Amino acid sequence: MAASQKRITKELQECMDLPPAGMTISLASDSDLSKWDVVLAGPPGTPYAGGVYSITVTLPAEYPFKAPQVNFATRIYHPNVTNDSLGNICLGLLKPENWKPASRVRAVLEAVRQLLVEPNPEDPLETRIADEYKNNRPEFDKNVKSYVARYAKASK
Amino acid sequence: MPPPNTPEEGLVSTTTALALRPLIQGESSSAVVDLRALEYEGDVDENLICPICRLPLVLPTITNCDHVFCQKCIVQAHGLNPVCPVDRLPLKIADETRSAPKIVHNQLDNLLVRCPNSPRGCCLVVARSLVENHVTRYCDKTLVPCPHPSCDKTVARKYSEKGCLHYNVKCEYCENLYEKANLEEHQDSWCANRKKSCELCKTEYVRHKQDEHTKECPEAETPCKFSSLGCISLVRRKNLDEHARLCEYRVVGPVGEQLAELQAALKALQEKDQLKERRIKFLENKGFSVPAANTSEGMTDISLPENTPPADPAPYESRDQYFLSLFETMEAKVERLSSTLNEVEGRHSVMLFNETLPIKDQLTEIRSTLGVLGMHVRWLMNFRLQERGRVGTSSPNISGSLAGSQDNNNDPTLTRRLSDNLREHPPRL
Secondary structure (H helix, E strand, O other), rough: OOHHHHHHHHHHHHHOOOOOOEEEEEEEEEEEEEEEEEEEEOOOOOOOOOEEEEEEEEEOOOOOOOOOEOOOOEOOOOOEEOOOOOOOOOOOOHOOOEEEEEOOHHHHHHHHHHHHHOOOOOOOHHHHHHHHHOOOOOHHHHHHHHHHHOOOOOOO | OOOOOHEEEEEEHHHHOOOOOOHHOOOOOOOOOOOHHHOEEOOOHHHHEOOOOEEEEEEEEEEOOOEEEEEHHHHHHHHHHEEOOOOOEEEOOHHHEEEEOEEEEEEHHHOOOEEEOOOOHOOOEHHHHHHHHHHHHHHHOEEEEEOOOOOEEEEEHHHHHOOOOOOOEOOOOOOOEEEHHHHHHHHHHHHOOOOOEEEOOOOOOHHHHHHHHHHOOOOOOOOOOOHHHOOOOOOEEHHHHHHHHOOOHHHOHHHHHHHHHHHHHHHHHHHHHHHHHHHHHHHHHHHHHHHHHHOHHHHHHHHHHOOOOOOOOOOOOEEEEEHHHHHHHHHHHHHHHHHHHHHHHHHHHHHHHHHHHHHHHHHHHHHHHHHHHHHHHHHHHHHHHHHHHHOOOOHHHHHHHHHHHOOOOHHHHHHHHHHHHHHHOOOOO
8 A cells, every 4th residue: 555655645745736726735634645625716717716615535545546536515506516515526537437547636626627617517416507507507607606605705 | 993884885786786686686576675665866757657656667567558557556457447547448457468668677777766774874876676686685774683593673784793782771872771773873863962062163963973073073173284294283174274375394295295105105116025035035945945845744844944044044034924935835736736636627527428428329229229139039939939829739838948948047038928928829729
């Protein structure tokens, strides 16, 4: 397992030195490399702009052979994220049959951010939100913004 | 006094070990050194990094889709999902992967790594392919089993020749008890009182290394570099350069240096001369002593120096030298003898070989002739027996006598012949 520890340390170092756009990354606790806290600023130019989302990344013991688990800790109104306190994300990259050991956490985080820029209503977790996104974009944008105002305001 | 295994020695040995390495290591890389745990010196080319473990490749393995992984990583990844971990094409590990090209191995072998014993103070940086050799054979800091048979602890190789060091001693600076093997490390980097401020230069140094500090303390007074020429002034080390510029003896400095060189040369020449003289004297003496030594062997030889002086005044400066020269000639003689011996041995073996070869040839020839003869005899015997069977039943008598006459005193053959007879008869009856 030493090798996987080393890989995680390396990835963490890379992510901290040069974080992906709009993110800050830290360890949930200094002693545990497998739990990362990510703070993601809603990408500008999207209804999520202005929101601050905290995301938890959990790396399984088998990492990099098994995909990391990524959850939104902040509630978010999004077709591909469960609208509950679990915040499960539907991301192709993370599905067991799609996960490749060669993928990196950084790529996962960038994909999550991309998901906010460009939701994927064809493969939704919340069908209602997906329908709304497809058919009634203004209503969707309004709901997103109200969620941002309710849950995702940066703590002052 | 440096320990027998100084780091410099280790360095030299690792370079000489370069030639040995392919024999020692082969493909079964690193049972002792985990190449994945190594610390690499400088940045490693991204192309040499395994996409799975994100470390420089270990036993690089290439797939048919041209992706390279550590052997261990690809096996592990394949166990979970039988596809290429990069492009997810189906992959059969047995047929569709092979060892990466030699050039990749070479590039990886050349990566510089730090000795894994660096936390214990080894600061060697060496090519990855050589690190195992360094650790297993030369590194002073490698932990080896304690030489004491009843002690099951490990100790750095540097100390392993000093016997078991796993007993407690009191640190002279902090009064705590430590194992002797760890004492030096403790005093180097852990002891609370290890630091001492120098009275002269006010910088802090490790107490344990006082001698080293004294040698370089800028405030310590040291003699001028022209002291050998007569300058008696003592100057602080940091002022030495300044003093050298002003020293009255600097004018004669270059001359002095030349003088020193000449003196050294002279000394070397003197030594050489002495050696030659000794040789000459020995040779002279040998010519004289041979008839005397012939009468009775060793004893006269040894007592020679005392006996000969009247005839050959002071042949040697001392008995030691005499013995030394005696020893030298003996050595030369032994050398000559052993070379002759080798020569003789060589000649003998060649001779033996030459002799045995025709003998062997003849032997095989004889053997084949014997076989042919045996075949002939058997055929003849069969022929006779058949003939006799056709003639009548009185034949056993004749065949018996025939067999008897053929192998008189060889019962087994006789019975065989008889049984041959028997075997021959039933169909006839």
